[in-house]
Amino acid sequence: MANQKGFIKLRGSLGGLTFYENKGKDVVRTTGGVEKDRILKEPAFKRTRENMSEFGASAIVGKALRMGFANIIKSMAGNYIVGRITGLMKRINSVGPGIRGQREFEILNNKSLLEGFEFNKKAPLDSIFYATSDPPSLDANRSVATWLVPDFNTSNYINPPEGATHFRLVLAVTVLSDYAYANAIKGYEPVAPDENETNGIAFSAEIPIGGMVGSDTTLSVDLGFAAALPLTVGVVTAVGIIFYQEINTAFYELASDNALKIVLVG
Template sequence: MARNTSFIKIEGTLEGLTFYKQDGKNLVRSAGGVSKDRIMTDPKYKRTRENMMEFGGSASAGKGFRTAFSGVVKKLGDSRISSRLSKVMHRILDMDSGARGERPVAISDHTVQLKNFEFNVKCAFSSRFYAPFAAPVVNANRDSVTWTIPPFNPDFSVTAPEGATHFRLLLASGLVSNYEYESATKGYSPTDEEYDGKGLISYSGHIPLNSETASDTVLTVDFAIGSALPLEVTNVVAGGIIFYQELGSTFYELASDNALKVLTLA
């Protein structure tokens, strides 16, 4: 480590040297680390390249999931949802066999890994909505979903943020394909590009928090494909709650305490 005494104060890497500031001093050192070219070509880094490829495949599968829920993921997901999904997808990848660096992300074979996934770990759906309900029902073709919530008392079944006057329940259905390695592109892509990333959302009406009983709530989403989904495609079904404040005749969506959770997969 050396000290930079020049009147020109540089920060960053230049000509193999890294200039930086620490404890008020301007320091310089040799740029460390292994070059990208060496990692990508040196036989010693074969395992590193394999890990990089599979992490990339896991990230691609996670992106496919987020695309399927693009209508709600930004406002109901936390800041770490991308990295959390990548970890789940990598667990799924680890459960399959094949050549390292080319193992598939077979979501349809390991759906249990995504069951109960919370879009925001700091605001779990089960901590906001306590009313009893059965899991959403998916039809035989797996292209239509119905969620029925029996009558409930919001006062005992909902924990709302300060200022909320109403809430809506929502049913979100997203189609996510398995992902496979393609030697031609040297990367991962969805096994079924036609359906991967498609999503639908259904909302209930605005339900008053001060009502004694909320009537039956039935939410349905239907992709209307008309035939069975390919086996390589999973229908991921999530249920959630969004809070509102009524001012005059307008409902304003609140930014906090909204939640969404994967309830079933088919």
């Protein structure tokens, strides 16, 4: 690999060389790899095509989950969240029914792979918030999620970052459909598109850090479904905590140690 010194900036491949920019420097290297047309057509690359199909689908399903939590994920997610969620979906895909390259994503059947997922690996919820509470519950239609947190001492059961004066508890819920391969489009699509990515979120009031909360905290999210959801979707429920600093009666969200965890897929 060499650096370009001339004033003419080239990009792309030419004469067996590839020109590109890396960390602000213009770089040239010999062109390698296999031509795309060969990968897409030759029998020798059948396994590669299968892997490409399923990895691409894992990214699509992962994006659907992220979109369902779009209202909160920027405050809660750590680095590499896209790759981590894509990897999580690939694990679900790897145990799905079907032939390689077309294996399905079954959410409810693999809920154990989703439950326990931390959006911020550097701030796991259990290391930040340890007050005793049961997981959220779902009603018969799986449309309403409710989380009850009994009164607790904030001095003993949360681990706030430096500068935090208050916190809010969070209940976030989204519907994630199963995904299946469709020959008509040569790709994956949601089995239940109408329900997919339906979501809601609830926050507690800003709670001062220090002493008892003063009462139980109940958060509820109603997704608005009048009938029971099909078994081809999972209702992904996450709980979390966001920290704030109060300055002159205004609350400013802190950038570190906010935590969100998937605790229930029902």
